[in-house]
Amino acid sequence: MAEAAVQVDHVTKRFRLYSERNQSLKAAALKLRRARFEEFTALDDVSFDVPEGSTFGLVGANGSGKSTLLKCIARILLPNSGTILTQGTVASLLELGSGFHPELTGRENVYLNASIMRIPRREIDARFPAIVEFAGIGKFIDEPVRMYSSGMYVRLGFAVATHLDPDILLIDEVIAVGDAEFQDRCLEKFAEFRRRGRTVIVASHALGLVESLCDEVKRLDHGRLVEVDDSPGPDQPLPEESPGTDTASIVTGLDVLDRHGFCVTDVRTGEPVTLRLHYETPAPIERPVLSLELHTPTGVCAFSQHSRDADLVPRVLLGSGSVDLSIPRLALQAGLYEVRAAVLDDSLRTVHAARSFGFRLRVSNDSLSESVGLAVLGGRWGNPMQDQTAGGLHDEHEDGTAGGSGSEVRA
Numbered sequence: 001m002a003e004a005a006v007q008v009d010h011v012t013k014r015f016r017l018y019s020e021r022n023q024s025l026k027a028a029a030l031k032l033r034r035a036r037f038e039e040f041t042a043l044d045d046v047s048f049d050v051p052e053g054s055t056f057g058l059v060g061a062n063g064s065g066k067s068t069l070l071k072c073i074a075r076i077l078l079p080n081s082g083t084i085l086t087q088g089t090v091a092s093l094l095e096l097g098s099g100f101h102p103e104l105t106g107r108e109n110v111y112l113n114a115s116i117m118r119i120p121r122r123e124i125d126a127r128f129p130a131i132v133e134f135a136g137i138g139k140f141i142d143e144p145v146r147m148y149s150s151g152m153y154v155r156l157g158f159a160v161a162t163h164l165d166p167d168i169l170l171i172d173e174v175i176a177v178g179d180a181e182f183q184d185r186c187l188e189k190f191a192e193f194r195r196r197g198r199t200v201i202v203a204s205h206a207l208g209l210v211e212s213l214c215d216e217v218k219r220l221d222h223g224r225l226v227e228v229d230d231s232p233g234p235d236q237p238l239p240e241e242s243p244g245t246d247t248a249s250i251v252t253g254l255d256v257l258d259r260h261g262f263c264v265t266d267v268r269t270g271e272p273v274t275l276r277l278h279y280e281t282p283a284p285i286e287r288p289v290l291s292l293e294l295h296t297p298t299g300v301c302a303f304s305q306h307s308r309d310a311d312l313v314p315r316v317l318l319g320s321g322s323v324d325l326s327i328p329r330l331a332l333q334a335g336l337y338e339v340r341a342a343v344l345d346d347s348l349r350t351v352h353a354a355r356s357f358g359f360r361l362r363v364s365n366d367s368l369s370e371s372v373g374l375a376v377l378g379g380r381w382g383n384p385m386q387d388q389t390a391g392g393l394h395d396e397h398e399d400g401t402a403g404g405s406g407s408e409v410r411a
């Protein structure tokens with residue numbers, strides 16, 4: 001078991017909600033009474049551990065206590081009772097512009113944050129160009145941050161928090177502010193943090209996004225920690241892991257191969273790709289079915305296929321080896337995709353092993369297209385009617401007359 005990077009032990013945090021507040025000592029003396037308030041419990045006896053090197057998710061509605069908990073972990077707030085222990089340096093990105101002085105420039109704020117984390121100036125000098133490039137704010141780096149847009153605030157804040165290389169990174173909802181390109185870069189940073197053994201705690205409303213990013217997810221409900229409801233829907237099978245199975249030793253690795261057989265992370269829309277799954281079974285698994293899935297950052301399953309679909313169900317799986325899933329044409333829109341793998345039984349109801357390999361596949365598309373969605377189906381727009389009077393699609397000339405029929409537009 002990995003050591004705990006963060007230990008939250010029976011933490012309770014309360015706030016005072018004043019219905020009437022004395023603004024001065026004179027007012028208090030004249031009224032001969034203390035200000036009236038009631039206590040609001042934002043966190044109620046919360047306990048959990050976050051293993052070192054893991055990505056941990058917190059979900060919940062507004063007012064559930066997510067932001068308060070992250071601020072307690074970051075030591076911005078102190079709990080009324082309970083303890084929080086952290087191992088290593090902590091960087092936080094908890095709200096828009098957090099940690100920035102509005103009158104300082106972006107450059108000055110970068111160095112200010114680095115000094116707070118006790119990073120030597122020569123190290124931040126070396127990291128500074130990468131921070132500016134990731135933030136994508138160009139010459140505005142030398143302007144006061146009070147002039148920044150919300151997107152610029154978030155991009156620079158995320159760039160600083162991640163490039164200062166903390167042991168623990170706390171993030172609260174800020175990814176949703178950026179555009180699609182920025183979100184892709186954030187997800188790449190998450191994957192890099194995981195590969196380097198860093199610990200990340202993410203709080204968000206988006207359960208699908210958090211589940212796709214995180215190794216473990218907990219839900220806060222009115223300040224109390226509850227289990228995430230992951231019960232299957234009426235049309236889904238109920239998977240159960242086989243008791244006593246060491247799942248980590250079964251699905252051991254994954255390679256993404258291009259048309260030439262080279263390991264890659266980037267593939268273009270329409271190109272062939274092969275997903276090579278490596279396995280090692282310490283004990284025989286009878287009639288195994290292998291599964292590979294691609295998921296979007298919001299948790300939508302873009303592709304899923306079982307080896308049973310290809311009548312590939314061996315009598316027994318034992319020892320180590322690999323199996324390929326070859327896709328002749330990757331018909332997905334551009335974006336980042338999480339790769340998940342599983343080993344199931346022939347009924348698809350028992351899961352012997354399941355593993356997420358993070359966002360290992362980036363799909364790019366050079367064509368300028370307004371089309372959106374998940375799939376690229378290669379559809380074509382055309383005019384089947386040759387008679388202009390039949391109401392087909394026509395081009396209009398400048399004089400307003402109709403052009404020839406039969407034109408075709410490819411999507």
